Amino acid sequence: MNAIQSVYIHIPFCQQICYYCDFTKFFYNEKRANDYLVALKNEISTYVDDTGNKVKTVFIGGGTPTALSVNQLESLLSFIDKKFDMTQCEEYTIEANPGDFNDEKVKLLKTYGVNRVSLGVQVFDDHMLKELGRLHKVKDVYETVELLQNNGITNISTDLIYALPNQTIDHFKNSLNQAMALGLPHLSTYALQIEPKTVFFQRHKKGKLQRPAQEEEVEMYHILTDTTKKHGLLQYEISNFAKAGFESKHNLTYWDNNYYYGFGAGAYGYIPGKRYGNIRPLPAYIKQAMADGKPVLHIDQINNKEQIEEEMFLGLRKMQGVNKQTFASRFGFFPDKLYKSSIESLVQKGWLQEDDMSIRLTSEGKLLANEVFERFLLEDSVQI
Known part of the structure; x- marks a missing residue:
């Protein structure tokens, strides 16, 4: 474990399944989530002993980790705190949807040292949020940011998606400008991808999903890079922009081609010589994680040739190259x-x-x- 200083933990539950999302996710159910957490802890304990494993970054992603109840969230954070030596953890991130937080949950994050929140904003438009299958509204973004900042969590990242169905260039400009007006230190922005096994994929196959033309998508990207630069966010990776010192340390683990553990349903990890992916279906994951703590679906041996290729692909994603x-x-x-x-x-x-x-x-x-x-x-x- 000493060579692996980054940990990703997947919480696959959501209150609503977004129409574009192909990550491992399931509707939240209290009993199902309780069973999952027991299995997840068993998986982590199988690979990580109790000798105080030092970590540099922890990222709790999803799904929507903040869909967990207060008690479930505390159980998870308490377990992470006991299992890992967090004294040298530089970045502890949790993904969240706007509107998921109350004072109790935010104070819980602070108590356990979570110092970065990644908010899935996606777009600043209530109608378009509904068309994406999102539950939150724009007002929830402002209220959530204020709640986090008032509790001392100021390292906040927002996610935006562009080239959305029926999105115009002016609409994207307006959405981006609202994101910039928040003055937050980090922005991740992605062009919409139509992924298999999503609602959008089915609509696309039927010809019912109208996306902007490719030249409009390119113009949106140019607007993105120009606007972020004007607001003091430097592009450090193809899709990521940050104020100096606020680059995502955890994601740089991936782009620097370094090792990391991945725990949870559908999670991926990279350890010396191997990349592995976990079982995705929830019942199968829970059953295997409880049986032997090793719910691995596949392991890919990474030879020298593949390491070299990945070093180039991943390194070129960074602006430093x-x-x-x-x-x-x-x-x-x-x-x-x-x-x-x-x-x-x-x-x-x-x-x-x-x-x-x-x-x-x-x-x-x-x-x-x-x-x-x-x-x-x-x-x-x-x-x-």
């Missing part, structure tokens, strides 16, 4: 050994920038990131 020296310290050679022609070609296209220190995406490259990443897949015949 892939640090050549860090790459060399991990793999014993610089990226040019394997990727010289790809890098030169992409620099010529204007999609990459390269200097002595790093390789990183250009503004145009950010819009074509997936095409760029494909150029860093290695042939099976490549000798490393």
Whole structure:
């Protein structure tokens, strides 16, 4: 555990299932949630002993973790506090929906050291929130932010989605400006993706979901990067913007290609040499976690070739790009050994920038990131 300083814990319960969401989630039910927490604790205890495992970041995601009752939330936070040495935890995040908090829940977070809240705002428009299947209203965003700040939790991130059905450029500008007016230190913003097994996917298949044209989506992204910069939020990853010092330390664990534990239904983890994914269906997860504490659905062995590819994909998501020296310290050679022609070609296209220190995406490259990443897949015949 000492080499793994980040922990993700998945709470799969929601009061409402959003029409676009493909994460592991189930309608909240008190008994089901109680059973789940017992199973979750058994899974964690199987992998983590009681010797005071030091953690740098903890992220409780979902679902909607704050859908838990006060007693359930306290039971979870108390268990985490006992199981891990939180004295050196730099960032302790919980995801939440606006309107989920009351004074009791916020004070509970403070008591157990939660110091960052990620709010699923999505859009500042009541009608569009309803069309997304969201329960909260815009007024709940303002009330929740005020409640958190009044209780001393000021490291608050908001999530926005753009390129929504029937969303115009002016509508997105208005939504983004309302987010900026809150003056919060972090923003995550994503273009809507139509995922299988969602309500939106079914509507899309039937031709009943009208999304903005691709050129409008590109313009929204340019508006996003320009507006956040004007408000002092620096882009540090393709979809993430922060005031200096407020970058998500936990998410940087992923983008820096470092190790982390993932606990809970549908959670993913990355430990030396392996990536694993847990069972998603709730009854099956609970049954296996209670049986042996190992509710793993699949384990992927990560060889050197795959580690190198992931180092490039993930590193290029960051605005700092892939640090050549860090790459060399991990793999014993610089990226040019394997990727010289790809890098030169992409620099010529204007999609990459390269200097002595790093390789990183250009503004145009950010819009074509997936095409760029494909150029860093290695042939099976490549000798490393």
